[in-house]
Amino acid sequence: MIELDFKKMGGLIPAVVQDYKTGEVLMLAFMNQAAWEATLSSGKATYYSRTRQELWIKGKTSGNMQIVKEIRIDCDDDTVVLKVDQVGGAACHTGHKSCFYKKVEDGSIRIVGKPIFNPEEVYK
Numbered sequence: 001m002i003e004l005d006f007k008k009m010g011g012l013i014p015a016v017v018q019d020y021k022t023g024e025v026l027m028l029a030f031m032n033q034a035a036w037e038a039t040l041s042s043g044k045a046t047y048y049s050r051t052r053q054e055l056w057i058k059g060k061t062s063g064n065m066q067i068v069k070e071i072r073i074d075c076d077d078d079t080v081v082l083k084v085d086q087v088g089g090a091a092c093h094t095g096h097k098s099c100f101y102k103k104v105e106d107g108s109i110r111i112v113g114k115p116i117f118n119p120e121e122v123y124k
Contacts, residue, residue, distance in 0.1 A: 002040070002073070003077065004033075004036060004073065004077050004078065004080070005076065005077045005078040006032065006033055006078075008078050009030075009078070011032050011033070012030040012031065012032055012048060012050075013030065013031050013032075013036070013078050013079055013080060014028060014029075014030060014078075014079045014080075015028070015029045015030065015031050015045075015047065015079075015080050015081075015082055016028055016079070016080070016081045016082070017029065017045065017066065017081075017082045017084055017091065018081060018082070018083050018084070019083075019084065019086055020069040020070060020083035020084055020085060021085075024097075024098060025098060025100055026066075026084070026086060026091035026092075026097070026098045026099065026100075027091045027092065027098065027099040027100075028099070029045075029047040029048075029056075029058075030047060030048050030050060031046070031047055031048055031080070032048040032055075034048070034055055035047050035048045035055055035056075036080075038055065038057070039068060039071075039082070042057075043067060043068050044057055044058070044059075044065055044066065044067060044068065045057075045058045045065075045066035045067075045068055045082055045084055046058070058091075059087060059088070061122070061123060062088070062090075062093075062117070062122045062123070063087070063088055063122075064086065064087055064088035064089070064090050064091065064117075065087040065088075066082070066084035066085070066086055066087070066091070067084060067085040067087060068082055068083070068084055069083050069084060069085055070082075070083040071083070088116070088117070089116050090115070090116040090117055093119060093123070094115060094119055095115030095116055095117040095118060095119050095122075096113055096114075096115050096116065097113060097116060098113075101113055
């Protein structure tokens with residue numbers, strides 16, 4: 001089994017998520033040991049929701065799943081990069097392709113891109 005260091009952040013590790021084709025950063029999430037093991041066994045990105053304090057299979061509600069194509073582990077064994085096939089095209093719960101759709105420009109924020117889906121329709 002692959003050993004990661006979950007101790008430094010109280011049982012969690014950051015997971016940077018990228019589109020495996022383009023390299024675009026889609027989101028940042030956290031994993032606990034159970035989420036890590038579920039991801040490895042299922043091939044579907046599974047995270048730990050700090051808000052709900054439970055495992056969260058990305059896309060289970062919206063249908064916008066993340067199929068893991070490659071995993072990278074940093075030198076300290078406490079952060080992972082998941083390179084994924086983003087099913088449905090949107091990683092963000094707001095409907096945007098990436099959670100990083102706010103661009104700082106000239107001292108203000110500019111929204112980049114348009115939502116792919118309406119979150120009010122998806123998350124009823």
